[in-house]
Amino acid sequence: MKFDHEKALTRAEVLKALKARWEFEKRTERVPVGEACGRVLAQDCHAAYDLPRHRVSSFDGIAVRAADFAQGVPDTCEWVRGVHFTQADTGDDFPDEFDTIIAAEDVGYDEAGRLILNSALEVKVGNAIKRAGATMGKGELLYEAGTLLGPEALAILAAGGWAEVPVVARLKVAYLPTGTELVPVGTVPERGQNVQTNSLMLGAYFAQWGAEMIAYDIVADDRAALSIAIDRALAEADVVLVNGGSSRGSEDFNSELLQERASWFSHGVKAVPGRPIGLAVIEGKLAINVPGPMIAAYLAADWLVRGLVCHYYGQPMPQRVKVPAVLDAPLGARPGFEHLARLVAHDVGGVLHAAPVPNSATLAENIRSVNAFLAVPAGVRYEAGDVADIELLGTKAR
Numbered sequence: 412m413k414f415d416h417e418k419a420l421t422r423a424e425v426l427k428a429l430k431a432r433w434e435f436e437k438r439t440e441r442v443p444v445g446e447a448c449g450r451v452l453a454q455d456c457h458a459a460y461d462l463p464r465h466r467v468s469s470f471d472g473i474a475v476r477a478a479d480f481a482q483g484v485p486d487t488c489e490w491v492r493g494v495h496f497t498q499a500d501t502g503d504d505f506p507d508e509f510d511t512i513i514a515a516e517d518v519g520y521d522e523a524g525r526l527i528l529n530s531a532l533e534v535k536v537g538n539a540i541k542r543a544g545a546t547m548g549k550g551e552l553l554y555e556a557g558t559l560l561g562p563e564a565l566a567i568l569a570a571g572g573w574a575e576v577p578v579v580a581r582l583k584v585a586y587l588p589t590g591t592e593l594v595p596v597g598t599v600p601e602r603g604q605n606v607q608t609n610s611l612m613l614g615a616y617f618a619q620w621g622a623e624m625i626a627y628d629i630v631a632d633d634r635a636a637l638s639i640a641i642d643r644a645l646a647e648a649d650v651v652l653v654n655g656g657s658s659r660g661s662e663d664f665n666s667e668l669l670q671e672r673a674s675w676f677s678h679g680v681k682a683v684p685g686r687p688i689g690l691a692v693i694e695g696k697l698a699i700n701v702p703g704p705m706i707a708a709y710l711a712a713d714w715l716v717r718g719l720v721c722h723y724y725g726q727p728m729p730q731r732v733k734v735p736a737v738l739d740a741p742l743g744a745r746p747g748f749e750h751l752a753r754l755v756a757h758d759v760g761g762v763l764h765a766a767p768v769p770n771s772a773t774l775a776e777n778i779r780s781v782n783a784f785l786a787v788p789a790g791v792r793y794e795a796g797d798v799a800d801i802e803l804l805g806t807k808a809r
């Protein structure tokens with residue numbers, strides 16, 4: 412499908428246009444609290460009760476009556492466990508007749524098992540006692556709707572009585588690999604064939620971002636078959652990704668098929684790699700024709716699908732750590748286009764340097780070595796030796 416570079420939108424314009432037109436329904440489901448890490452809370456969650464339910468000791472030690480210490484440390488030779496004092500270790504409840512704790516470090520016993528206390532002790536009511544509700548008070552707001560739950564949140568919610576947690580249902584992203592040349596993983600490709608692998612990479616990313624991928628079987632470059640598959644995917648998912656057939660090949664039908672169904676359609680983004688992307692809004696759902704090549708598919712997922720996932724969950728797009736690096740090669744795209752530069756960053760005598768992978772490298776080598784990213788704005792060109800703030804992709808700089 413032909414497209415006009417001048418009409419292509421910037422990445423920011425694409426995100427804005429799609430978010431403005433996307434009509435998604437945020438479904439809610441309840442999941443066991445142990446499975447809620449990484450999920451987004453669908454409603455405010457309050458503590459169901461005070462915890463601890465009643466005051467407890469906050470030290471390993473013994474519970475005593477402070478009144479017995481009004482004149483200083485008493486003679487405890489005749490003290491009877493359970494009558495004059497009782498064991499009360501950290502987190503332990505103890506009978507209400509006792510009102511203070513003496514830490515184990517200040518407590519001893521003689522050969523006859525009689526209690527001996529440090530004579531310098533000052534004992535007041537309420538020493539080393541954790542009040543009722545100190546962990547959480549009944550009705551306390553534990554987490555607000557919209558919170559992205561992390562490991563600690565699971566523990567706090569569970570402590571507050573939430574054995575099951577109401578969360579936003581996972582965004583469903585249908586992934587449709589298309590191309591007559593594609594064969595499934597496990598098949599040795601013949602001449603003219605290629606292994607369908609983007610679904611593995613994208614599915615793993617979507618899982619990290621909290622979206623569920625519905626992976627479809629490979630669809631050949633056949634208009635009728637593609638049309639049926641696209642309609643099926645649109646019925647099943649919130650977002651449909653049609654991978655491949657996005658450009659100008661004689662069998663690149665996908666963007667056309669999306670445009671036919673769309674209330675809004677745009678082809679192409681002013682960013683490379685990944686420029687020939689098809690963007691459609693179909694009955695309030697989003698359908699994206701993601702370019703086939705692995706790096707273009709990765710980039711589209713990273714800036715666009717991730718942005719949409721964050722929008723669905725009401726979360727900000729996570730920002731990567733940026734650090735200054737000396738560029739060892741020029742960077743910048745043709746006029747009007749952003750350059751989404753994937754870089755290899757490495758330390759040279761305490762100074763971070765970065766450069767793109769040489770064109771001569773295999774794709775495998777490229778993927779293995781890239782550990783940084785720089786979005787060079789349209790109209791900007793960096794020369795070798797310039798310093799730029801690069802984003803670290805989370806792998807160790809080498």
Ligand SMILES: Nc1nc2c(c(=O)[nH]1)N[C@H]1C(S)=C(S)[C@@H](COP(=O)(O)OP(=O)(O)OC[C@H]3O[C@@H](n4cnc5c(N)ncnc54)[C@H](O)[C@@H]3O)O[C@H]1N2
Nearest residue numbers: 588590605606607608609655656657658659702703704707
């Ligand atoms: N004459 C032109 N040719 C191309 C242009 C252009 O402007 N003029 N743009 C190039 C750019 S940039 C890109 S990006 C690609 C876009 O390609 P398509 O989206 O049409 O993808 P296909 O042609 O179907 O496949 C390309 C390549 O990727 C492999 N592929 C596809 N899907 C998968 C998958 N699921 N897993 C693994 N690999 C996949 C496919 O086998 C091909 O090798 O067009 C350029 N051409």
Ligand code: MOO
Nearest residue numbers: 684685686704707
């Ligand atoms: O978008 Mo393409 O070749 O630039 O991957």
